Amino acid sequence: MNDVNVFIAFSKKETALAIAKMVISSGYRVVSVSTNIVDTIHNVSYYKDGVIICDCGKNGAYLKEAIYDLSDDFSVVVIGNREQLAGYSGDRIFKLAVPLKKNDLMCSLDMLSTVESTYVPTINSKNDDEKKMIDRAKRVLIDVYSMTESQAHRYMQKKSMDTGRKMADIARIIIET
Structure with missing residues (x-):
């Protein structure tokens, strides 16, 4: 079992349970x-880190404020249509557009949890290959999570x-997940 604390908040109970x-x-x-x-923000206060998965629905207005009050050790995966997602930005916010595929969500969770876990570092100094890898990882974040x-x-x-x-190690994790 992965030891990442996952918090789920969706406006529809059926969706949250699914x-x-x-x-x-x-x-x-x-x-x-x-x-x-x-309720989710209240529950988060009992943990030191984790990932919140939520929709932009009726939670939208409060969610934008609440994200900035969270500890830096929390990441937020926001799911919604492209218009709704355009209103969210930040280093800890990952945006996934609907229709959502299970694989997209699981790859996002894998990436977020792998970045936090132990990983064998590279020994070499930064070279052109590492710079290219960092650029590729940025491209993944831009394409998948609508980041700038x-x-x-x-x-x-x-x-x-x-x-x-x-x-370069962080970039490799992002690319591999």
Whole structure:
């Protein structure tokens, strides 16, 4: 079992339960399932890190404010249509557009959990191959999560500093997941 704390908040109970079932069947620990972001934020306060998976529906207005109050050790996967997702930005926000495929969500969770877990670092100094790998990882973040180039760079830089790994290692994790 993966030891990432996963919190789920969807405006429709059926959707929340379906997402929870999908996440659990993939080996993740779901610690909270609710139909509003307020309950989820309350539950998050008992944990030091994790991933919140939520929709932009009726939670949208409060969600935007709540994200900025979260600890830096939390990431948020926001699911919605492209118009709704356009209103979200930040280093810890990952946007997935509907229709959502199970594989897209699981790959996102895998990437977020792998970046936090132990990983064997590379020994070489930064060379052209590493720079190309970093650029490819930025492209993945831009394409998959609708980040800007600077948001993708800041995300990778922050993960690099938080985990003590080189940016090339973080880039490799992103590309491999």
